[in-house]
Amino acid sequence: MKIKVLGTGCAKCKLLYAQAEEAIAAAGIGVELEKVEKLDEIMKYGVMMTPALVIDEQVKASGRIPPAPEIVSWIMTAAAKASA
């Protein structure tokens, strides 16, 4: 599974990255975390509010910082979907 944090380096983007790290640790499964800072990469997801969270190429949240438990539940759903 791959999680991307989209954002051009604003303060909130760093917060979201930290939140994602925490969620991954809590989920306890192998997840690859990546920071996407290039504008044209970000635009490919059609995101107009940064930061945004992308799990397996799906935009899960944009313009807000979802709490870690919410991210964990997304990770779990994505993991279930991937193994099915």
Added chain:
Amino acid sequence: MPQETYQARTELPADEVSSRRWRRVSRLALVLIGAVGWWLLYRSLDPFAKWFTYDLLKMAAGSRMALAVEFFVFESPKVLMLLALVVFGVGIVRSFFTPERTRRLLAGRRETSGNVLASLLGVVTPFCSCSAVPLFIGFVTTGVPLGVTFSFLIAAPMINEVALVLLFGLFGWKVAALYMGTGLFIAIAAGWVIGRLHLERWVEGWVYETKTGVGQGGDETPLTWNDRARAGRDAVKDIVGKVWPYVLAGIAVGAGIHGYVPQDFMASIMGKGTWWSVPLAVVIGIPMYSNAAGIIPIVQALLGKGAALGTVLAFMMSVIGLSLPEMVILRKVLKIPLILTFAGVVGLGILVVGYLFNIVL
């Protein structure tokens, strides 16, 4: 047999339904208690400020120091309480509007009606100048005309909920409505003019080559009321947590002016009679980057000391609507002539509003 399955199906949710209803009732009660408590506290601020100044500190009634102290002790909690309430409410309202939805509404719009709609949406769509660039690219590459995009970009920061509610709280609904009406007018007119001028050549070339993903982009997860309430709470923590020092500083300056500056001091510099005060107010306002919360107490003090309303409105719009940092951010996607045109057209609109109110009122 079917009867039985029906039974089994309703029985389990019945529990769920009642607990859900209970949760809803208790949430409603909580909101009600909070609202009543807020109101009672708000009403007691004035007597408290008087008691604090004249009974506790035993200051002489009518002295300058006493006036300044009373002003500060009354205004600071009042403005902060209004701010918290409004930011919370707007945080919830904004959870219903996403830039993605706004973009869909605006894509392919004809210019004039598009300018009007974009300005109105600019008021309610969440916007932060830090994401002005992705928003700009997202709009112009998916069929929102350049002028319409500008209407949005002008309205979004200028007609700001914090400004509106503080104006309402401190000066009444007329001034708030005036600010909103003229702000919308400037956003619509300036966007329209920029659209007419066909300035697409001054947008950085790579912008139009960017492939913007459509259909995705929005928040994928539907929000519950809990999420919305949390959005409101987060907005309060974020915005009030950031602006309170500016608000207090603004009120302190206001208190100083209130107590120590003679009643008609500002009339000579910022009164109706001085024609150059409006352009000067606009020019001073551009590099000043303050949020609405910090500027309004100063505005209040200026008005109270005889400054003309048009001049003060122009100053405020210039501070909030024409910000240097935002122009620097937009430089990534716009060539300098377009940024200057943008600033010029908006500045001109603010000038017109300033003069208009000085003449009419």
